[in-house]
Amino acid sequence: MSTVMTAPPRAADKKPPFVLRGVMQAPVTPLNDDFSVDYDRFAKMVDFHVRNGAPAIAWPHHKAESPNLTMEERKLGAEVMVKTVARRVPVSVFVGSLSEEDSLDLARHAQKIGADMILTISPYCRRPTQEEIFRSITRIGSHTDLPVLTYNSPWRNGEGVEFTSTLVQRLIERLPNYTGMKDASFHSEKFMEISRVALNMRPGFSIVMGLEHLLASYPLGACGSFSSCGAIAPNLCNRFFAALVANDWETARTCQYKITKLYRLFKDQYPSSLKGAMISMGRDAGPIRSPLPTASKERVDFLCQQLEELGVMDTEPHGW
Amino acid sequence: MKKFNPGFVHTPVTPFKADQSIDFDTYSRVLDFHINNGADALALPMPQGEDISMTEVEQRKLLDFAMKQVKGRLPVIAHIGDPGTDIAVARARYAESLGAAAIAAHPPYFWHPKPSMVAEHLIRVGGATGLPLYICTPVVEDAGTHLTAEIVLDVLKRLDNVAGLVDSSMRFVFMVEVLSLGREIKPGFQLLSGTDYMVSNGVVGGNGVFSPLASVAPKLARQLYELCAKQQFTQARKLQEQMALLHHTLKTAGYAGLKGALRLMGRECGEPRLPRSSLGAAETARLAEQIAAMPFLQGEPRGW
Numbered sequence: 004m005s006t007v008m009t010a011p012p013r014a015a016d017k018k019p020p021f022v023l024r025g026v027m028q029a030p031v032t033p034l035n036d037d038f039s040v041d042y043d044r045f046a047k048m049v050d051f052h053v054r055n056g057a058p059a060i061a062w063p064h065h066k067a068e069s070p071n072l073t074m075e076e077r078k079l080g081a082e083v084m085v086k087t088v089a090r091r092v093p094v095s096v097f098v099g100s101l102s103e104e105d106s107l108d109l110a111r112h113a114q115k116i117g118a119d120m121i122l123t124i125s126p127y128c129r130r131p132t133q134e135e136i137f138r139s140i141t142r143i144g145s146h147t148d149l150p151v152l153t154y155n156s157p158w159r160n161g162e163g164v165e166f167t168s169t170l171v172q173r174l175i176e177r178l179p180n181y182t183g184m185k186d187a188s189f190h191s192e193k194f195m196e197i198s199r200v201a202l203n204m205r206p207g208f209s210i211v212m213g214l215e216h217l218l219a220s221y222p223l224g225a226c227g228s229f230s231s232c233g234a235i236a237p238n239l240c241n242r243f244f245a246a247l248v249a250n251d252w253e254t255a256r257t258c259q260y261k262i263t264k265l266y267r268l269f270k271d272q273y274p275s276s277l278k279g280a281m282i283s284m285g286r287d288a289g290p291i292r293s294p295l296p297t298a299s300k301e302r303v304d305f306l307c308q309q310l311e312e313l314g315v316m317d318t319e320p321h322g323w
Numbered sequence: 324m325k326k327f328n329p330g331f332v333h334t335p336v337t338p339f340k341a342d343q344s345i346d347f348d349t350y351s352r353v354l355d356f357h358i359n360n361g362a363d364a365l366a367l368p369m370p371q372g373e374d375i376s377m378t379e380v381e382q383r384k385l386l387d388f389a390m391k392q393v394k395g396r397l398p399v400i401a402h403i404g405d406p407g408t409d410i411a412v413a414r415a416r417y418a419e420s421l422g423a424a425a426i427a428a429h430p431p432y433f434w435h436p437k438p439s440m441v442a443e444h445l446i447r448v449g450g451a452t453g454l455p456l457y458i459c460t461p462v463v464e465d466a467g468t469h470l471t472a473e474i475v476l477d478v479l480k481r482l483d484n485v486a487g488l489v490d491s492s493m494r495f496v497f498m499v500e501v502l503s504l505g506r507e508i509k510p511g512f513q514l515l516s517g518t519d520y521m522v523s524n525g526v527v528g529g530n531g532v533f534s535p536l537a538s539v540a541p542k543l544a545r546q547l548y549e550l551c552a553k554q555q556f557t558q559a560r561k562l563q564e565q566m567a568l569l570h571h572t573l574k575t576a577g578y579a580g581l582k583g584a585l586r587l588m589g590r591e592c593g594e595p596r597l598p599r600s601s602l603g604a605a606e607t608a609r610l611a612e613q614i615a616a617m618p619f620l621q622g623e624p625r626g627w
Contacts, residue, residue: 191520
């Protein structure tokens, strides 16, 4: 029989000076033709999102090819993001990496440059135990004064890095600056357990869904999502969240169904097709670093046709 | 195909005697309890009725008995879980001959067929009768072949009498993909929850539930269902949390936990059939403590 949790005493809450709410944007990383990072276009990308209603900016998620960026590139990109956003909305730096030492370094850097929070995960690809994840997050979270969000990424085969409700409870008890989670479980039971435990222990704990799979979790306590298709359809993202807030479920369903169709287009070799589709919207973010493939001309044409069929071309902004 | 909306479906347990035989006397009380406590329809035997622990002959007898006991008071959905296609087809036809309202079937577990063969199995079972077919996600997702949205959509295109999908996967993306793309193929296509996590299912567009925990807490389950049916998903959160706590409490012990909870509610249904083990004394005492600590169960019916 599993342990059933109530709300035990915990470390004093350290509330962040902002509220995470809405479809938040996680920009792609624009690259030059020689595959170097194009920081000027990255600044344009960040600014585009802020001007188009993003309630927060988060970088570099996997969509931004973070495992393909060097530490130096990640630090410089984070600086460009913070400078470009210029306090208009909160900024999150993803510090997850294969090496815990790199994560600590990135967390220190994020605080130094004035980011508002960090998102982290214990080093992946090692089938970590719950105890190993606890120790890793505790180490990273104790290393910064910034609010810390963790990235819950359980995989179907039992690998991945999973934050169970028991682990979330322990981390809330241990870390006063543990204020939220990016949830990629996309699973009713897993989500409900985290929500039931975390929101009772730490009201205001922010559960942010990955990839706009938000409709199923919003009534149960999700506060928003990190967007997959905001680089294509920011108006759709904003309309979706407004419908959720208004409990206009019919409109929210229409938006979620369309977003799901968009993600079905992008999920193959993500974010290759996403970058390919951005070309049709007048926002060319360049190629993808190996081993992922850059979208071919045929793929770009196909994506353009699909965006037209979905009505995206007429309702969403073109250019930067 | 006649339109059928099952609504709030209860999935009764199967009581067993100490000698492991089906306790039909108690089963009649179980069925009456569900009929008298808010069910719109019954689905059996389902995993809660320990379907795979019964022989094929027993499953036929169980359905035969249930149809006579229910006497048309509610629709009965016959669950056909056999992993052999021909056996499943024969039992689906038998269910139709007894007057079942619909068939619920899932991919054949144990085997690892290719997706096209999973579709073929479902099409043959569903096509064996003129009844509405509800495709159920597998109980154990990682055994056998995974049921993808593409398989469901393929079956939907090729078989006229598919009425809907009963989802126990609880996966947001699967639910949204199946429902949104399924309704483009067949506008009346239904999504029902196969668990008591009804809010997520309902808010993405689902419209019914096969409720495993209605046998323990029929009032709570019904209230949750009705809030979802009225599209009051935000208001349903508190009840969903309560249901999640009950689910979480019973989950690890499985059928033993479910039957242990029924005993605590005054509805003795025996122990799970072997090879499933029963609760030990310490586990039983702990479960009693946990159930007693759930004030929301105080309003639930005790006894039959």
